[in-house]
Amino acid sequence: MVSQLVLAGLALALLLGLTYLYARSQTEKSESYTQSKDLVRQIKQLNAQWELEILKSRIALTHDYDRLVSPLTEIQRLWRQLSAVLGKPQGLNAQRWQVDRDGLVESINEKARLVEQFKSRNAVLRNSLTFLATAEDDIHKQFAQLNPDEQLRLQNIATDTYDVLLSCLEFSQTTSDSKAAELLLGLNQLGINQTVLPASFGPALENLSRHVSLILREQPKVNDLLARITALPVAEQLDQINALLDQDQQRAETVDQHYHTYLQVFSIIALGLLVFLGKRLLHSYQVINRVNEDLQASNEGLEHRVEARTRELKDTQAELLDAARQSGMAEIATNVLHNVGNILNSVNVSAEMVTRQVRNSKSAGLEKAMHLMNAHTEDLGHFLSNDAKGQMLPGYLNQLVEALATERQVIVEELRHLSASVDHIKEIVATQQSYAGVANLVEPVQVVDLMEDALRINSGALNRQQVDIRREFGNVPEIIADKHRLLLIMVNLISNARFAMTGTSDKVRALTLGIRIVDQALLQITVKDDGEGITRENMARLFTHGFTTRKEGHGFGLHSCALAAVEMKGRLTAHSDGTGQGATFTLEIPLITEAGDA
Amino acid sequence: MLVICLMLAAGGARSQPLDEPLTPLPLPPVQDPAKVELGRKLFNDVRLSVNASVSCASCHRLATGGADDRPFSMTASGQLEPVNTPSVFNASLNAKQFWDGRADTLEQQIEAVVQSPREMGNDWRAVIVTLGNDSVYQADFKAAYADGVSAANAQNALASYERTLLTPDSRFDQYLRGDTSILTTDEKYGYQRFKEYGCVACHQGVNIGGNMFQKFGVMGDYFAARGYVTEADLGRYRVTGDEDDRYVFKVPSLRNVAVTAPYFHDASAATLADAVDVMFKYQLGRLPSEEDKRLIVLFLKTLTGQWQGKPL
Numbered sequence: 001m002v003s004q005l006v007l008a009g010l011a012l013a014l015l016l017g018l019t020y021l022y023a024r025s026q027t028e029k030s031e032s033y034t035q036s037k038d039l040v041r042q043i044k045q046l047n048a049q050w051e052l053e054i055l056k057s058r059i060a061l062t063h064d065y066d067r068l069v070s071p072l073t074e075i076q077r078l079w080r081q082l083s084a085v086l087g088k089p090q091g092l093n094a095q096r097w098q099v100d101r102d103g104l105v106e107s108i109n110e111k112a113r114l115v116e117q118f119k120s121r122n123a124v125l126r127n128s129l130t131f132l133a134t135a136e137d138d139i140h141k142q143f144a145q146l147n148p149d150e151q152l153r154l155q156n157i158a159t160d161t162y163d164v165l166l167s168c169l170e171f172s173q174t175t176s177d178s179k180a181a182e183l184l185l186g187l188n189q190l191g192i193n194q195t196v197l198p199a200s201f202g203p204a205l206e207n208l209s210r211h212v213s214l215i216l217r218e219q220p221k222v223n224d225l226l227a228r229i230t231a232l233p234v235a236e237q238l239d240q241i242n243a244l245l246d247q248d249q250q251r252a253e254t255v256d257q258h259y260h261t262y263l264q265v266f267s268i269i270a271l272g273l274l275v276f277l278g279k280r281l282l283h284s285y286q287v288i289n290r291v292n293e294d295l296q297a298s299n300e301g302l303e304h305r306v307e308a309r310t311r312e313l314k315d316t317q318a319e320l321l322d323a324a325r326q327s328g329m330a331e332i333a334t335n336v337l338h339n340v341g342n343i344l345n346s347v348n349v350s351a352e353m354v355t356r357q358v359r360n361s362k363s364a365g366l367e368k369a370m371h372l373m374n375a376h377t378e379d380l381g382h383f384l385s386n387d388a389k390g391q392m393l394p395g396y397l398n399q400l401v402e403a404l405a406t407e408r409q410v411i412v413e414e415l416r417h418l419s420a421s422v423d424h425i426k427e428i429v430a431t432q433q434s435y436a437g438v439a440n441l442v443e444p445v446q447v448v449d450l451m452e453d454a455l456r457i458n459s460g461a462l463n464r465q466q467v468d469i470r471r472e473f474g475n476v477p478e479i480i481a482d483k484h485r486l487l488l489i490m491v492n493l494i495s496n497a498r499f500a501m502t503g504t505s506d507k508v509r510a511l512t513l514g515i516r517i518v519d520q521a522l523l524q525i526t527v528k529d530d531g532e533g534i535t536r537e538n539m540a541r542l543f544t545h546g547f548t549t550r551k552e553g554h555g556f557g558l559h560s561c562a563l564a565a566v567e568m569k570g571r572l573t574a575h576s577d578g579t580g581q582g583a584t585f586t587l588e589i590p591l592i593t594e595a596g597d598a
Numbered sequence: 599m600l601v602i603c604l605m606l607a608a609g610g611a612r613s614q615p616l617d618e619p620l621t622p623l624p625l626p627p628v629q630d631p632a633k634v635e636l637g638r639k640l641f642n643d644v645r646l647s648v649n650a651s652v653s654c655a656s657c658h659r660l661a662t663g664g665a666d667d668r669p670f671s672m673t674a675s676g677q678l679e680p681v682n683t684p685s686v687f688n689a690s691l692n693a694k695q696f697w698d699g700r701a702d703t704l705e706q707q708i709e710a711v712v713q714s715p716r717e718m719g720n721d722w723r724a725v726i727v728t729l730g731n732d733s734v735y736q737a738d739f740k741a742a743y744a745d746g747v748s749a750a751n752a753q754n755a756l757a758s759y760e761r762t763l764l765t766p767d768s769r770f771d772q773y774l775r776g777d778t779s780i781l782t783t784d785e786k787y788g789y790q791r792f793k794e795y796g797c798v799a800c801h802q803g804v805n806i807g808g809n810m811f812q813k814f815g816v817m818g819d820y821f822a823a824r825g826y827v828t829e830a831d832l833g834r835y836r837v838t839g840d841e842d843d844r845y846v847f848k849v850p851s852l853r854n855v856a857v858t859a860p861y862f863h864d865a866s867a868a869t870l871a872d873a874v875d876v877m878f879k880y881q882l883g884r885l886p887s888e889e890d891k892r893l894i895v896l897f898l899k900t901l902t903g904q905w906q907g908k909p910l
Binding site for chain 1: 619620621693796798799800802803804809810811812813816817838842846881882883884885
């Protein structure tokens, strides 16, 4: 038990350890790392593209500043994304991260600011530079309109203008202080020349001067802006962030390596534990197998025993059933004998009466009269007319005839009684014989007739006890049933009811018999008495084998009735409100009529 | 795939798009219609202003080029705006918002306008209370945004709506897409002059401007000539404090320029011709012929696009 607990604890600890290590080694680090690297790469690429577009604008390859706007928008979007992936700077490099990230944001913002200025200044610078040639052309056109003398006189002025144009273009290519000074000189010369030239040259020359001045002013600024833009260490800062990412990742990988080692160690321990557990399991399995086999063997034995027992039980039950049936038969026989006995009484009485009549018969007087007559054979006439005795003889004979007639009447009467009693006995015996020995035979039965038979079997005792029989018979068709079993149950129930009412002497004993059909499916037979009733504790044992409350009872009756009811797929129930409240027994069997419906 | 084939076929049937410093308008972005519709409602709702007197649409009138035909719009407090109202049409294509470019996004612009005492003069918390008390708005917000009524959502809805306010199919865009016969010869000459004189140096890209800043008065002192300087004239200087940014403004888009008079931040030019004159004088420093200016104005008139299928 203790070892099992230790084992469970160990397994749990291992599991937790493994889970922890697994979770730690599976951090999002590497995922966010690749994502961050990718974003940094994209930003770097955009930054390069941005610079390329700036240079293209610088040399007037493109005139569309949208291309200088979109890389910044894109960089800012990617940077927000990267910031979200990176989260707040933390860990060992937190401070460096903060510094580098702030630095990069600052550089990008500065670059954006410088690019804005570059766009503005470059635009006007480009315009002025492209205008130079046109401006010079305009002035030359005016020159061409001058007369040849004038042209010759002002040739050097034309050359000066041309020189300014050239040095301006040179300045824009190589912006140096010396070139600037040269250009300034040229501008001054233009101013001086203007005073010599006709007034019509004024606006064109002034315009040229303004544009040259603008170039002089803006070109260094544009160059400076470009220098500052390219000097911004955006790419380097991105590289630093890349390096930081790599560093963090490397550290994470080292930690990961450690975790992996731990994970391996834990795994090996877990494996050992598993092997150990496997062995134990194998062992347990063997034990279980063995126990199982034993169990199976004993099970088989048990099965045999159960079979044997069942067989015994079945035999016993059959015997019991036999006994019950026999007891039922005995019950009927007892009743029959009882009734026969009763009738025999009257037979006896009748016989005695006849015997007494015969013994005290007046026929003896006839003998005496005949003796008197025989003694006076010769003088019979005289004797009859003169003798005192003889004179009384005819009268005597007349009386005797009357008496004998009466006597014969009585004897005939008694003999009729006797004959009737014997007939009754014959009937009872015949009834009993008609049921005895017929087992489990299903036949059409008139239930009401059967009930009357049951009453008749019990009639002697019922008469003697002056039981008032009430019949509540419904209209019941001829049913198909086991006549013998039904009669057995009815006889038993009536007999029980009769016995239950023997104690109740001072009131009218009513036995209510009911036959009716319930729900077109059940035949219900009730036997209700108002006898001593059934106590609650007896109610429970009522149908058990051997239970009886009567001294001479054997306890088979109700038990066999209940069995019989079950054999008929019905049931027998008892109800009593308690001692002195009477009892009602109800037999319910399936209603099967000739028509075949249930 | 089929659509692409059809488009390619259609493109081929006409001719190739032209490679120019100006580019045609893109298609409107794909957005949640519920947000756009909510933005449309908000755009027209005067309750965004402090005293329920003006809505976005009061100054950005879609019927009149998305801008105000008055030189300076009337603010909620009854004062006049310090600068001329720029058009809301195609505003989403500008790199920055406001004349001085102080807002990087439409959302920022909306946030600022509602709260600015010189515009709607309201407070976003108050706006949210107002909108939150309206059951219809509550349902609309709930349908468009998981977290319902909020300042950020209202700004996003308005911005979403404004992103749909593009005016495609101007005659010039059709020209750029390759339908070169749609412009008259004069208009084509106008475009050529526009490029030659260097207008295109600033007014370029998809919005024909709107993607850079420029000093007002490169070739001459515009404000000195005008005679006075206001706070608003300082332009981007007020945002950056950089001396180089004094009088610097966002280069406005020239799309629909013919229908968005008056012009410039100070609404000083009543007609296109006036505006072109000022530009030549103070920005380009050039002496164009009258004919060239006429041609350029002709070209500018081809930049008027369509809204809801009808030319502005």
